[in-house]
Amino acid sequence: MKRYRCFFVKFLLCLFFLIPYQIFAEDGYRLWLRYEPIENAELRNEYRSMLREINFPGESPTFQAAREELNRGIEGLFNSKISITDNDSIIKEGTLIVGTPSSSDLIAASTIHDEVSKAGKEGFIIETIETNEKQCICIASNTDTGVLYGVFHFLRMLQTRKHIKNISIVRKPRIRYRLLNHWDNLDRTVERGYAGSSLWDWHKLPDYIKPRYKDYARANASIGINGTVITNVNANADVLTPQYLEKVAALADVLRPYGIKVYLTARFSAPVEIGGLETADPLEPEVVSWWKNKVDEIYKYIPDFGGFLVKANSEGQPGPQDYERSHAAGANMLAYALAPHDGIVMWRAFVYSNEVPEDRAKQAYNEFKPLDGKFRDNVLVQVKNGPIDFQPREPFHPLFGAMPKTPLMMEFQITQEYLGFATHLVYLAPLYKEALYSDTYAKGKGSYVSEVVDGSLEDHRISGIAGVSNIGTNRNWCGHTFGQANWYAYGRLAWNHKLSSGEIAEEWLRMTFTNNIDFINPVKKMMMASREITVNYMTPIGLAHMMGRGHHYGPAPWVDEGRADWTSVYYHRADTGGIGFDRTVTGSNAVSQYHSPVAEKFADIETCPEKYLLWFHHLPWDYTTNSGRTLWNELVHRYYQGADSVKWMQKTWRSVKGMIDRERHNKVSEFLEIQKQEADWWRNACLLYFQTYSRRPIPEKYDKPSKSLLHYKNLEFKYVPGH
Numbered sequence: 001m002k003r004y005r006c007f008f009v010k011f012l013l014c015l016f017f018l019i020p021y022q023i024f025a026e027d028g029y030r031l032w033l034r035y036e037p038i039e040n041a042e043l044r045n046e047y048r049s050m051l052r053e054i055n056f057p058g059e060s061p062t063f064q065a066a067r068e069e070l071n072r073g074i075e076g077l078f079n080s081k082i083s084i085t086d087n088d089s090i091i092k093e094g095t096l097i098v099g100t101p102s103s104s105d106l107i108a109a110s111t112i113h114d115e116v117s118k119a120g121k122e123g124f125i126i127e128t129i130e131t132n133e134k135q136c137i138c139i140a141s142n143t144d145t146g147v148l149y150g151v152f153h154f155l156r157m158l159q160t161r162k163h164i165k166n167i168s169i170v171r172k173p174r175i176r177y178r179l180l181n182h183w184d185n186l187d188r189t190v191e192r193g194y195a196g197s198s199l200w201d202w203h204k205l206p207d208y209i210k211p212r213y214k215d216y217a218r219a220n221a222s223i224g225i226n227g228t229v230i231t232n233v234n235a236n237a238d239v240l241t242p243q244y245l246e247k248v249a250a251l252a253d254v255l256r257p258y259g260i261k262v263y264l265t266a267r268f269s270a271p272v273e274i275g276g277l278e279t280a281d282p283l284e285p286e287v288v289s290w291w292k293n294k295v296d297e298i299y300k301y302i303p304d305f306g307g308f309l310v311k312a313n314s315e316g317q318p319g320p321q322d323y324e325r326s327h328a329a330g331a332n333m334l335a336y337a338l339a340p341h342d343g344i345v346m347w348r349a350f351v352y353s354n355e356v357p358e359d360r361a362k363q364a365y366n367e368f369k370p371l372d373g374k375f376r377d378n379v380l381v382q383v384k385n386g387p388i389d390f391q392p393r394e395p396f397h398p399l400f401g402a403m404p405k406t407p408l409m410m411e412f413q414i415t416q417e418y419l420g421f422a423t424h425l426v427y428l429a430p431l432y433k434e435a436l437y438s439d440t441y442a443k444g445k446g447s448y449v450s451e452v453v454d455g456s457l458e459d460h461r462i463s464g465i466a467g468v469s470n471i472g473t474n475r476n477w478c479g480h481t482f483g484q485a486n487w488y489a490y491g492r493l494a495w496n497h498k499l500s501s502g503e504i505a506e507e508w509l510r511m512t513f514t515n516n517i518d519f520i521n522p523v524k525k526m527m528m529a530s531r532e533i534t535v536n537y538m539t540p541i542g543l544a545h546m547m548g549r550g551h552h553y554g555p556a557p558w559v560d561e562g563r564a565d566w567t568s569v570y571y572h573r574a575d576t577g578g579i580g581f582d583r584t585v586t587g588s589n590a591v592s593q594y595h596s597p598v599a600e601k602f603a604d605i606e607t608c609p610e611k612y613l614l615w616f617h618h619l620p621w622d623y624t625t626n627s628g629r630t631l632w633n634e635l636v637h638r639y640y641q642g643a644d645s646v647k648w649m650q651k652t653w654r655s656v657k658g659m660i661d662r663e664r665h666n667k668v669s670e671f672l673e674i675q676k677q678e679a680d681w682w683r684n685a686c687l688l689y690f691q692t693y694s695r696r697p698i699p700e701k702y703d704k705p706s707k708s709l710l711h712y713k714n715l716e717f718k719y720v721p722g723h
């Protein structure tokens, strides 16, 4: 009997410990907004002494959202509530004062009033002030949205355990339009999406509002994203019909308090497809008035609608060239309709055609540069970071710095179409920074892409940046827990491109996992190395575009059939003489699209950075690289180094086991194993294939690929996500 009792007690104890684990299991849903309790008593006391009470008057929906977030954050961080009042007549020492000069008399009367004006429309200040001889912290802005951003920033300081005594911070975004682009279809599939279905549950909208929409808005507002294009650039005109506009309006209502505007993709042929016209020619008056009426109608549903994103005459999409009109004519027609409502057009420069007998890398520049100065002032031309298509590494797009009269938006990909989908851990901030801090020399040394994008180089009125989202219905939003870091990093850089990749990684790790430095240091190191590691096992030394046809999954450097510019051989140009795309004067001369001295630097093999070598040059297999190895041996070295480094990532991740929750640790471990296998696959398939041209051995010191080239060539994948 005693034995049974003992067993029963043990059973109850197990339940006691297990149930909370089950209920509170870390599934990644809370992203970086977890607000876990502060363990360090000293810091806790410091925080509490400055947070005795909160004074936050004002009733706008944005203020309500900010107050709700403050409550949520504080309850989580301190395991207790702090009262929020709107009575500013009795202020205690250690009150957090929040608001704008018009919502808060305390702020209006305080000396920080002048400081606030420096923060602009969306910026904020956080400052320790003396009011009625009491030390208080004040979060202030000129606008309600700025206040919300300030609240999120303050919560981030607490989450990352920053000291809050004597603070004086002014923050404002460098770029005006900071957008996510969802390539989400109305049937809820997501083009190049690897994290489940589309968030937008069109069928149940507008009546059912998923709680997720609000959490999506919170996450975006916490990093300063202020707009979202909710439909695919490969557009469907149906979204412009009343049936869908009603649904879009319901989403816009949820996002609005969080400072996020909704944008749509406009299918250029919509006047024909849903408007019953016979043409979509942008110079036809009936087409112009159709769009004008359509835009007016949209604003009736969504009074703060942001505008349109357009992919035209690219990859089969309709556009003005179908009527022998220019991209400018098409963009301006839409811009004309949007202008009275303060809406914008984001017109994509991602255009190329296999019918044009020109290097694909040159085509967008050739098409758009002559149009500089021909766009209306509410048009931004949206340019991908590189001249091909979101490859693991590309040089910067030559259009940056080539269209001084036109605001150019940067388009990055957050979803990992070419970077291992949602199972490879690849931290993308270093890729974004590499592009943003490339020097165009457009106005001499120091004319960085970032300055073209933020508008400061040419003093543009508007500026923008877009990130193709990696978000879906997966419980953890992005598929891979570390995919969240790329969403986060994109937003932080969109707000301030000067932040370093390392500091963003550290912020994210602290908020997403733990403030334990024994965890942060090695994992941050792993994140920082991950992009270079991936480049090495996929496309080292400037190679590009060698993935599986159509679905883009895995290596397929042998693809040589179908549309030439969608084959791999078009890009790597391997033959028995060597490998690489000659883009110098003896080849396509794409180098000439860059300003001097960038053009000369890329053109000369002595000065071309090795990371871009095979992007710009076709070189013999025995060419001596910087390491002293032959090109073939260097290629082998990079592929093995890349794939072996994934083992190092696995080891690093194993070393932090026990420092975070089991659930997320296990999932990342399992994904790292997939990454390891796929890195080996990339290495083996590419080297075996290139070896048929190089006719050189893989040096003895490396383990030989265990499978044959034929094995890799025969692999077929029918149901790949995102395709």
Ligand code: GCV
Binding pocket: 183, 191, 192, 233, 234, 311, 315, 350, 389, 417
């Ligand atoms: C949305 C690449 C992708 C396409 C994508 C296109 C684009 O070609 O593979 O899926 O289409 O880029 O950016 O428009």
